[in-house]
Amino acid sequence: xxxxxxxxxxxxxxxxxxxxxxxxxxxxxxxxxxxxxxxxxxxxxxxxxxxxxxxxxxxxxxxxxxxxxxxxxxxxxxxxxxxxxxxxxxxxxxxxxxxxxxxxxxxxxxxxxxxxxxxxxxxxxxxxxxxxxxxxxxxxxxxxxxxxxxxxxxxxxxxxxxxxxxxxxxxxxxxxxxxxxxxxxxxxxxxxxxxxxxxxxxxxxxxxxxxxxxxxxxxxxxxxxxxxxxxxxxxxxxxxxxxxxxxxx
Amino acid sequence: xxxxxxxxxxxxxxxxxxxxxxxxxxxxxxxxxxxxxxxxxxxxxxxxxxxxxxxxxxxxxxxxxxxxxxxxxxxxxxxxxxxxxxxxxxxxxxxxxxxxxxxxxxxxxxxxxxxxxxxxxxxxxxxxxxxxxxxxxxxxxxxxxxxxxxxxxxxxxxxxxxxxxxxxxxxxxxxxxxxxxxxxxxxxxxxxxxxxxxxxxxxxxxxxxxxxxxxxxxxxxxxxxxxxxxxxxxxxxxxxxxxxxxxxxxxxxxxxxxxxxxxxxxxxxxxxxxxxxxxxxxxxxxxxxxxxxxxxxxxxxxxxxxxxxxxxxxxxxxxxxxxxxxxxxxxxxxxxx
Numbered sequence: 001x002x003x004x005x006x007x008x009x010x011x012x013x014x015x016x017x018x019x020x021x022x023x024x025x026x027x028x029x030x031x032x033x034x035x036x037x038x039x040x041x042x043x044x045x046x047x048x049x050x051x052x053x054x055x056x057x058x059x060x061x062x063x064x065x066x067x068x069x070x071x072x073x074x075x076x077x078x079x080x081x082x083x084x085x086x087x088x089x090x091x092x093x094x095x096x097x098x099x100x101x102x103x104x105x106x107x108x109x110x111x112x113x114x115x116x117x118x119x120x121x122x123x124x125x126x127x128x129x130x131x132x133x134x135x136x137x138x139x140x141x142x143x144x145x146x147x148x149x150x151x152x153x154x155x156x157x158x159x160x161x162x163x164x165x166x167x168x169x170x171x172x173x174x175x176x177x178x179x180x181x182x183x184x185x186x187x188x189x190x191x192x193x194x195x196x197x198x199x200x201x202x203x204x205x206x207x208x209x210x211x212x213x214x215x216x217x218x219x220x221x222x223x224x225x226x227x228x229x230x231x232x233x234x235x236x237x238x239x240x241x242x243x244x245x246x247x248x249x
Numbered sequence: 250x251x252x253x254x255x256x257x258x259x260x261x262x263x264x265x266x267x268x269x270x271x272x273x274x275x276x277x278x279x280x281x282x283x284x285x286x287x288x289x290x291x292x293x294x295x296x297x298x299x300x301x302x303x304x305x306x307x308x309x310x311x312x313x314x315x316x317x318x319x320x321x322x323x324x325x326x327x328x329x330x331x332x333x334x335x336x337x338x339x340x341x342x343x344x345x346x347x348x349x350x351x352x353x354x355x356x357x358x359x360x361x362x363x364x365x366x367x368x369x370x371x372x373x374x375x376x377x378x379x380x381x382x383x384x385x386x387x388x389x390x391x392x393x394x395x396x397x398x399x400x401x402x403x404x405x406x407x408x409x410x411x412x413x414x415x416x417x418x419x420x421x422x423x424x425x426x427x428x429x430x431x432x433x434x435x436x437x438x439x440x441x442x443x444x445x446x447x448x449x450x451x452x453x454x455x456x457x458x459x460x461x462x463x464x465x466x467x468x469x470x471x472x473x474x475x476x477x478x479x480x481x482x483x484x485x486x487x488x489x490x491x492x493x494x495x496x497x498x499x500x501x502x503x504x505x506x507x508x509x510x511x512x513x514x515x516x517x518x519x520x521x522x523x524x525x526x527x528x529x530x531x532x533x534x535x536x537x538x539x540x541x542x543x544x545x546x547x548x549x550x551x552x553x554x555x556x557x558x559x560x561x562x563x564x565x566x567x568x569x570x571x572x573x574x575x576x577x578x579x580x581x582x583x584x585x586x
Binding site: 009012013016019020021081082083084085086087088089090091092093248249 | 315316335341353363
């Protein structure tokens with residue numbers, strides 16, 4: 001199948017998913033309400049967090065929860081109702097189906113994040129905002145989150161089967177990836193554990209978003225952010241593909 | 250397997266639409282389908298009959314590429330579906346056991362979405378969707394969400410969705426199971442019409458009368474094995490020696506009372522079926538028993554073997570099991586001799 005046809009089919013699937021699943025309570029709760037509630041709770045409990053980290057934190061949470069949630073809702077629902085068979089029986093490859101699913105996640109989380117940013121940045125201050133880099137950072141972060149959501153939900157038949165383990169991993173990632181404060185502060189109690197942060201793709205999302213908002217201050221780290229996020233997207237998609245394909249055997 | 254006639258002698262492989270070669274599916278130690286060999290020819294209406302859990306759905310899922318066989322291969326129009334799935338899937342319309350339509354979308358949106366997946370041009374898709382919705386009696390409800398549809402309407406919409414791209418082959422897994430009379434009738438009429446137009450139909454069912462009435466050829470599958478394969482009438486001839494008497498008696502006696510006339514006795518509504526090789530002798534015993542007990546025989550008729558009898562014999566189920574498992578619809582009756 002040509003790339004154009006693949007993209008066309010993926011868009012058809014994404015359009016259908018938008019129409020069908022965006023208004024599901026699980027999507028709205030886990031994708032929109034929960035990240036903001038968490039952020040609010042954190043602000044209330046930790047007033048020492050700096051203004052720039054508040055903006056970075058809410059941006060990272062929005063990309064991360066939005067992207068992972070849509071995938072975790074769509075695939076199990078489609079599997080439970082048998083509608084996934086509709087897609088598998090059509091002349092559409094599994095890769096295209098997964099691409100369509102992630103596009104659905106992308107079109108949910110990407111605009112929401114940009115809307116949130118357009119509301120809070122005028123109040124918080126623009127620092128040394130690099131808008132183009134911020135858009136790229138948000139896009140890569142959302143795609144990475146979508147791929148992670150796909151990898152988790154590829155073989156699940158129930159939303160709860162995905163949400164519980166994924167929430168565990170998501171919370172782990174949020175607290176150890178420096179979403180709410182600089183990594184050095186998080187690991188101040190035991191610097192030897194800092195390597196954990198560098199194993200988490202979200203760390204690189206946070207850094208990229210941070211540099212795009214407050215100004216580029218470390219080009220090497222920025223290049224690493226690009227490389228890691230793109231690698232994570234490929235790796236999570238590969239895992240999702242393999243896990244899904246296994247359900248067909 | 251009981252191979253009673255060889256279509257291969259009459260038709261060349263060029264005319265084979267669906268072929269299973271040693272198709273096998275194992276889940277651990279459990280074998281769901283075991284070495285299935287089968288050819289369905291172009292334009293045929295083929296029925297795969299079997300009790301629940303016999304391996305029908307697994308067979309369809311392997312033939313349509315939804316499941317990878319453990320062994321063997323599935324060929325559609327001579328092409329291995331696992332090797333060229335996208336090409337093969339364009340030729341097929343599949344209606345799974347569950348009506349897998351998008352209930353959040355309208356009937357119209359469902360059909361146009363599927364049409365887009367099959368690259369049906371927009372104008373042709375609109376025309377075809379209108380035609381199908383009219384055929385299936387859903388046109389007036391086309392802008393309603395499928396969530397508001399009854400089970401029968403959803404089933405009809407699922408079949409319409411499988412036909413949107415004018416497939417050459419249609420797979421239907423239990424198409425009328427659990428449906429109302431109106432939906433069942435519409436679906437059967439559409440299937441007959443499609444088959445007349447040359448569409449190859451592969452249908453699984455556990456309704457014996459449905460297979461008997463619709464299918465030109467029937468395969469009986471039990472515990473993953475294909476145990477018979479032929480035209481329904483020829484299958485019936487294989488057990489031609491076994492007949493039965495259907496009798497209605499007032500007052501209704503107990504099964505135990507009737508067993509003294511010999512043979513298996515099965516109650517069906519207010520009637521009894523007595524299976525026998527010698528209807529004349531059994532009837533004499535029955536009238537004698539009726540006189541003795543003071544019963545009034547209201548009606549009596551001798552029945553030739555039905556596909557149900559073949560099914561019972563080959564699957565090892567008893568006639569009572571067939572009744573209990575609802576493998577025969579209330580309207581499914583054996584033919585009067």
